[in-house]
Amino acid sequence: MTAADGTGSGAMLSTHGLHKAFGGNVAVHDVSLDLYPDRITALIGPNGAGKTTLFNIITGYERPDSGGITFDGHRVGGMAPWQISRRGVARTFQTPVGFPTMTLWESMQVAGASHAVLTGMLTTRGRRETAELSRRADEILGNLGLAQLLDTPVDELAAGDRKLAELARQLMSRPRLLLLDEPAAGVNPGAISRLSDLIRDVHRSGIALMIIDHNLSFVLDVADYVHVMANGRIIAEGTPDEIAASPLVRQVYMGVDA
Amino acid sequence: MNTLAAISALGSPTFWMSLFMLIGIYAAVTMLLNVEAGWGGMWDLGIVGLLAIGSYTYTIVTNPPGEFDVVYSPGWPVWAGILAAMATTGIVAFLVGLPALRARREYFLIITFAFAEVFRQLAINVRDLTHGTVGFNSVARPFESFFEKDALRGVLLAVTWAAALLVYALTRRISRSGYGRALRAMRDNEPVALSLGIRVSWLRLQTFVLVGVAVGGVAPLYLWWLRYVAPSVFEPQFTFTAWTALVLGGIASRSGAVLGVGVLLLFTELIELIDVPGELRNLHVAVHPLAIGLLLVLVLRFRPEGLLSERGTFGARARQTTALDGAGAAVASRLRRLSPRGDSGKEETS
Ligand SMILES: Nc1ncnc2c1ncn2[C@@H]1O[C@H](COP(=O)(O)OP(=O)(O)OP(=O)(O)O)[C@@H](O)[C@H]1O
Ligand SMILES: [Mg+2]
Numbered sequence: 001m002t003a004a005d006g007t008g009s010g011a012m013l014s015t016h017g018l019h020k021a022f023g024g025n026v027a028v029h030d031v032s033l034d035l036y037p038d039r040i041t042a043l044i045g046p047n048g049a050g051k052t053t054l055f056n057i058i059t060g061y062e063r064p065d066s067g068g069i070t071f072d073g074h075r076v077g078g079m080a081p082w083q084i085s086r087r088g089v090a091r092t093f094q095t096p097v098g099f100p101t102m103t104l105w106e107s108m109q110v111a112g113a114s115h116a117v118l119t120g121m122l123t124t125r126g127r128r129e130t131a132e133l134s135r136r137a138d139e140i141l142g143n144l145g146l147a148q149l150l151d152t153p154v155d156e157l158a159a160g161d162r163k164l165a166e167l168a169r170q171l172m173s174r175p176r177l178l179l180l181d182e183p184a185a186g187v188n189p190g191a192i193s194r195l196s197d198l199i200r201d202v203h204r205s206g207i208a209l210m211i212i213d214h215n216l217s218f219v220l221d222v223a224d225y226v227h228v229m230a231n232g233r234i235i236a237e238g239t240p241d242e243i244a245a246s247p248l249v250r251q252v253y254m255g256v257d258a
Numbered sequence: 259m260n261t262l263a264a265i266s267a268l269g270s271p272t273f274w275m276s277l278f279m280l281i282g283i284y285a286a287v288t289m290l291l292n293v294e295a296g297w298g299g300m301w302d303l304g305i306v307g308l309l310a311i312g313s314y315t316y317t318i319v320t321n322p323p324g325e326f327d328v329v330y331s332p333g334w335p336v337w338a339g340i341l342a343a344m345a346t347t348g349i350v351a352f353l354v355g356l357p358a359l360r361a362r363r364e365y366f367l368i369i370t371f372a373f374a375e376v377f378r379q380l381a382i383n384v385r386d387l388t389h390g391t392v393g394f395n396s397v398a399r400p401f402e403s404f405f406e407k408d409a410l411r412g413v414l415l416a417v418t419w420a421a422a423l424l425v426y427a428l429t430r431r432i433s434r435s436g437y438g439r440a441l442r443a444m445r446d447n448e449p450v451a452l453s454l455g456i457r458v459s460w461l462r463l464q465t466f467v468l469v470g471v472a473v474g475g476v477a478p479l480y481l482w483w484l485r486y487v488a489p490s491v492f493e494p495q496f497t498f499t500a501w502t503a504l505v506l507g508g509i510a511s512r513s514g515a516v517l518g519v520g521v522l523l524l525f526t527e528l529i530e531l532i533d534v535p536g537e538l539r540n541l542h543v544a545v546h547p548l549a550i551g552l553l554l555v556l557v558l559r560f561r562p563e564g565l566l567s568e569r570g571t572f573g574a575r576a577r578q579t580t581a582l583d584g585a586g587a588a589v590a591s592r593l594r595r596l597s598p599r600g601d602s603g604k605e606e607t608s
Contacts, residue, residue: 061449081452091453099446101510101568102439110443111454113436117464120437129436153569173454 012037012177012208013089018057018067020050020232027053028064029232035177037208039224040199044213044243046252050232051212052094055179059091060084071177090175094182094212096166098154104165105150108137111172133172140168144198159186164198177208184215196222220244228252268531275411277527279483281519282418286425286476288500288507288515293429294469295501296510296568297438299445300359300462301367303497307374308470310492311350312343312477314381314388317487320398329386336400336478344474351470352463359462374497381489393488397481418479425472426516433512433571441465442510442572502550506557508564512571518564525553 011034020028027050035041043051056062058069060081069077076084099107112133114120141147144164149157157165163183170178180199187195192215199222203209213219219226220240228236228243230252236243243249287305294300320339323331334342358369381388401413432438444451444458452458481487499522507518529549534542557565 059453061452080457081449082455082457085453085455093450093453097447098450099443101442101446101572103573106439106572107443109436110439110451110456113439115436115440115456115461117437117461117468120440121431121435151573153573169450170453 011035012072013058013210014070015054015058016068016070018054018069019065020053020057020062021065026232028057031067031229031232031234033227033234033237035208035210036225037177040203040222041210042213042219042223042226042240043210043229044216044219044226045229049229051229052181054229055091055181055212058084059089059179085173085175088174088176089179090170090173090177091179092163092166092170092181092183094185096162098162098166098169100153100155103151103153104141104146104157104168105137107154107165107169108141108150108172109133111169112136112174136172137168140171143201144168145194160188160191163187164195167198167202171202171207175207177210178202180209180211180213182213183211184213184218192218193221273527273531275415276483277523279415279418280527281523282415282422283476283480283483284500284503284523285516285519286418286422286479287473288503288519289422289425289429290469290472290476291500292504292510292512292515293432293441294465296504296515297432297441297445298462298465299363299441300466301363302370302466302469303367303494303501304370304372304374305469305473305500306492306494306496307354307370307377308347308351308473309477309480309496310374310377310381311470312347312474313481313487313492315346315474316340316343316478316481317394317397318387321394322398325396326389326394328389336398339398340475340478343477344471347474347477348467348471351467355463355466355470359459359466371494371497374492374494378489378492381492388489391489393486393491395486397485397487399482399485414479414482418483421476421479422516425476428472429512437461502554504564506554506564508561508566508568508570510568510571511564511566514564514566514571517566521565522550522553526550 013035014033016032018028018031020026029050031050031054043054045051053062057064060076060079060083064077067077068075071084071087071089074087076087076089079087099110102110109130113129137150138147141150144167146161146164146168149161149165154162154165163186167180167183183199184192184195196218199209199211211219211223220243223240226237226240226243227234228246228249235252236246236249238246287309291302291305294302294305316339318328318330319332319334319342320336321328321331321333323333325331354370354373358366358373361369381393382391399410399414400417401410405413432441440451440456440461443454444456444461448458484491500519503518503522504515505518506522507516508514526546526549529546532542561567563569
């Protein structure tokens, strides 16, 4: 099975021949992949493979040199990040900085509120909206086990909690697809299995997921399907078992990273 | 002798009236600057330019026809002048913001500064409309036929403070709204703000225009107190004073702008009052900015965030409901208990 064989039927997100170079450095080379909502998809590969760049292209932060993206059957290539977000694609960032001047609870209130000057300030809507947002924030923070940290300033959170806070905040925008860039980085090893559970819960709640991570045991445990990227190309894909058994993957991935 | 003169000035109602008038005006402008720069992260170094646009618009359209040798003098009433000032300033903010807000923060600072200076040069040179460096030595004021001179000053002071209060209410509403959070989110981390669906560039432009319209509304108040308009009124000094007050009071804190303006203006006006013999006059003038710098350094040395801080406005307290919300909830629960169709009633039927 290759990336190009599916026509994207049933796929929530498809990329077609994405290509992106920075100067002479080709970060993403002819990447076509389909993402199905009913399985957790992972994207692995050595440092500099182009994984984050691919996320950046999908979410509108980088403009591809060529190729296209469809989400839900609509072309979203060339849209601005806020437009793609409003269509239901959320993402986290590899380095979780968030909103350093806000408390965790406050940063949860950013998503989902009306942002424009007038609609954002109108009384009745604002009040009802605030109550609804608070309820949802409490629920999400409770699910992620962050409830007791809600008054903590974001920049005072421990690294692992910050990763979770990042996830919690993006969930506030009610995404249909969530792209997680290294959610396990900085999370202490003991908490990884709990993170896997949380991620499965998120997926079970009806949100399609794609995860980048370097922690192979975590990825192979949580994902249902894995794409392997190296030097900008998708070099292999398959179930976690297939990937774990693939000599090519062992050579390329482990060879560089270990 | 000198001390005596200073003390007698301290006791004069004119001094305090002037000081409070100035505080009201600067507070309004500085609170608006805080929305834009403190919360929105748009470092506007040309806010005096917006004030100038509003001031000139107001004066030109309200001047009695024929009183000044200028090409346009429709002689509108005061209220129309205020609306015209707000509209014009908003439009100019839109036109300046459209290109300027695309630039990075540091360049935005330079562009806005340049815009204010360019406008001041225009005011000097487009004499047919602005009366050049001389400007206008009278300004239409409201209520002039109802009150005699001293009472009118009191009334205008009250109007100015009412306007400042209105601006405070506006910033309070913003600070608690989705709009306010989006502003701070965009300032803190633009990529993340974008990922939450915030249309950053549009939000910036809207905010710049909002601030423009509001500053346009404050401009006439300033003129009622000054009673003249000239390019020299709109030198960068005004912007620097507002910025100094903002940093002093605590940038991005809600009340900091007001506190900063109060402390700074009281400080500078008191220095001004010190009466020095003629041979020391030059020194006195030179010491003025030095003293402000010293005040700023001292405050920032001991309170780096300023007298008040953003966390004071938005920290853990932001989550707490206000007294009014609490009272509303209490009444609602009382009503629910009283109502026959309340929860307990339902339990009985099921
Ligand atoms: N904005 C940019 N400008 C120039 N080069 C870039 C830029 N972003 C990424 N690159 C380059 O593109 C290549 C792919 O980078 P990318 O961050 O996508 O890798 P990655 O797979 O996410 O790696 P890691 O596992 O280290 O996060 C790298 O060689 C990187 O240096
Ligand atoms: Mg990366």
